[in-house]
Amino acid sequence: MTTVPSASQWGSPTANKRALLIHGLNSSSHTFHRVASALAAKEYLVVAPNLLGHALRNTGVDFKVQTLADDLLPYLQAAEYDIVIGHSVGALVVLSLLKYLPKIKPTSVVLIDPSLEITAEQMVNGRVRFSTDVRTNPTVEDYIALNPLWTREDAIWRVLGTQIGRSTNSDDHIDGNVPWSFSHLIADKPAATALTILVGEPSKLESIAKFKEVRTVLFSNASHWLQHEFPEVIVEEALRNIQE
Template sequence: MTTVPSASQWGSPTANRRAFLIHGLDSSSHTFHRVASTLAAKGYLVIAPNLLGHALRKPGVDFKVQTLADDLLPYLQAAEYDIVIGHSMGALVVLSLLKYLPKTKHTSVVLIDPSLEIAAERMVDWKVKLSDHSRTNLTAEDYIALNPLWTREDAIWRVLGTQIGRSTNSDDHIDGNVLWSFSHLIADKPTAAALTVLIEDLRFNGALKLETVAKFKDIRAVIVPNASHWIQNEFPEVIVEEALRNIEE
């Protein structure tokens, strides 16, 4: 019997369509509560696992993104998914899983604002920024004040994600992936899979640059106006729309 890691689930176990959602750094499966609820209402069984070192799960033998991905392999061995979505570092986990997706089954893959490439000279500043944020202990009220498009539930799940995870998660995962370069994994995409990358509003100067994605053929890049890095909290309907677009086309 295949053993799978802890996860949250939405929808009916008898649904004939499945979606697999992977959260990002210092988060948990409930990061996707709005996306998951919408997909469940459309007839999908939605599975959202908790990554190693997150949501009370102990870390693995190292902090490489590929290790996080390999931990989730039992899910792909147990079932096939129509939709696969990942946010931030979870999107990098999805990229690391592309080589395991079915070669002939049409799969809709959506990456939400992944940091595909970070130059070595920026890594130190990025590490300090993430470490400071994880140790600030923001409250739900703080998150709502900083992110006016979030619901209170979004803010609560964000607080829980940072509080029940490991305090050194950001440091460990950055140090464990010193060469932060994942664009090359796009080449592992099966021909039958459709890949969409959602990018936060360019005015916010996020880590993902349009030119990083634009150089790849057969990839749909979508900039989401007024969205921050947390597109699933602010515009979950865009994520669902793009995921379903790939299924329906």
């Protein structure tokens, strides 16, 4: 019997359509609660695993993105998914899983604001930015004040995701993935897989532009947390690839 890591689930277990959602650093499966609920309303069984080192899960043998991906392989061995969505580092995990997706069955893959390539200088800045939530410990009210498009539930899950993960997650994963370079993994995409990248930061477009087979959508006046701000657009983009 295949054993799968801890996860949150939405929708009916008997649903014929399935979606796999993978969260990012200092977060948890419930960062996708609005996207997951919307997909469940469209008769999808939605599964969102918790990554190693997050949501009270211990770490693996190292902090490589590929290790996070390998930990989730039981999900792909247990079922086939119509939709796979990843946010931030979770999007890089999805890229690391592309080679395991079905070669014939169409799969809609959506990556939410991934950093595919980061220079050494950017990694130094990222270390500060990524670990800010852990150091400053913002409250629910802080997040709501800073992010007017977030719901209270978004802010609650953001706080919990930070507090129930490892305090050194950001630094460990930055140090464990040097050089930070993942765009080459797009070449592992099966022909039957449609790939869309949603971008909240324009600077990330440069590393994506050369991939003509990838649909790219840039959001104006958006943050890194598109699943909180534009969950309905994420669902629309995921379904677009299925419907086409």
